[in-house]
Amino acid sequence: MTEFAKKTPAYVGREHGSIHKSECRQYSTIEQALGDALAAYGVTGLAIRADGDVHRFDTADKAKGNRNGWYVCPSLEVAVYGFWHTGEQHTVTTGSKADPAAAAEARLAAMRAKEQRETERRQQQVNTAEQARRWWAMAGAADPGHSYLTKKRLAPHGLRQRDSALLVPLFYDGELVNLERIFPDGAKRPLFGGRVKGVAGLVGKLAGAERVLVAEGWATAAALYEAMNVPVVVARNADNLEAVARRLRQHLPDNITITLAADDDRFTDGNPGVTKARLAALAIGAKVLMPTFCADCQRCTDFADVALCRKEHGL
Ligand SMILES: [Zn+2]
Numbered sequence: 001m002t003e004f005a006k007k008t009p010a011y012v013g014r015e016h017g018s019i020h021k022s023e024c025r026q027y028s029t030i031e032q033a034l035g036d037a038l039a040a041y042g043v044t045g046l047a048i049r050a051d052g053d054v055h056r057f058d059t060a061d062k063a064k065g066n067r068n069g070w071y072v073c074p075s076l077e078v079a080v081y082g083f084w085h086t087g088e089q090h091t092v093t094t095g096s097k098a099d100p101a102a103a104a105e106a107r108l109a110a111m112r113a114k115e116q117r118e119t120e121r122r123q124q125q126v127n128t129a130e131q132a133r134r135w136w137a138m139a140g141a142a143d144p145g146h147s148y149l150t151k152k153r154l155a156p157h158g159l160r161q162r163d164s165a166l167l168v169p170l171f172y173d174g175e176l177v178n179l180e181r182i183f184p185d186g187a188k189r190p191l192f193g194g195r196v197k198g199v200a201g202l203v204g205k206l207a208g209a210e211r212v213l214v215a216e217g218w219a220t221a222a223a224l225y226e227a228m229n230v231p232v233v234v235a236r237n238a239d240n241l242e243a244v245a246r247r248l249r250q251h252l253p254d255n256i257t258i259t260l261a262a263d264d265d266r267f268t269d270g271n272p273g274v275t276k277a278r279l280a281a282l283a284i285g286a287k288v289l290m291p292t293f294c295a296d297c298q299r300c301t302d303f304a305d306v307a308l309c310r311k312e313h314g315l
């Protein structure tokens with residue numbers, strides 16, 4: 001699959017969670033066995049501690065400080081290690097231990113690592129939500145002359161601003177849990193460590209609405225709101241459309257129509273915008289609204305592009 005996976009040496013299990021004794025060579029210590037296995041992934045120089053605790057380390061394929069790698073040595077004969085971002089998990093043994101016992105130890109150790117990871121993740125989400133609420137409370141209204149807004153020819157629609165970044169408040173169960181920052185160059189980033197799955201922004205107001213749209217980006221949502229005067233939920237990206245649509249359908253009364261407003265990624269393989277919007281629509285029995293492009297336009301892919309294109313052509 002990736003470069004990362006290709007480095008897998010012959011003695012490391014390729015199957016998820018499989019146990020492989022070191023077939024090529026025997027190791028006298030578990031530290032050596034694990035050190036060798038990790039070196040094959042470009043991870044070197046770790047002071048491996050076979051103390052039964054879960055230890056984290058940086059993987060070579062991501063930025064410094066990523067702590068995507070983990071290992072545990074539940075005994076002096078077995079080590080389990082894995083990578084959170086790929087979901088990979090492997091076991092190495094010194095070769096002296098019977099496999100069933102090693103497998104049981106490894107399974108328990110891996111469960112422990114996962115629980116620890118989950119606890120850390122939840123705590124980080126709580127911390128980030130607090131940061132989001134603090135930043136939001138301290139931020140002033142967005143400057144209507146912010147270059148992202150002027151480039152897109154959109155009003156701020158209640159956004160706030162911190163330094164040069166526009167802040168889009170993101171909600172989960174009605175609570176502000178994260179902020180999407182939109183930078184002048186159009187780059188968009190949520191706060192580090194915050195909840196993202198199922199989290200959404202909103203342009204307009206849900207109260208009193210008969211129809212609600214769900215779109216990917218904030219600009220698309222704002223353009224749709226300006227054109228149609230219905231509230232538009234911001235799912236942020238195609239992969240989050242279904243989770244957001246499902247949550248919205250659960251929370252809104254049945255008589256409120258939900259429509260998925262797709263980005264038409266017509267120049268991208270597999271058209272993720274349309275594909276994911278259709279899947280989300282299917283999941284909640286909703287319809288999909290597609291942007292209609294101006295004739296001969298080889299640029300526009302979403303509702304915000306189309307609105308801008310029309311304004312630029314004086315339509
Ligand atoms: Zn166009």
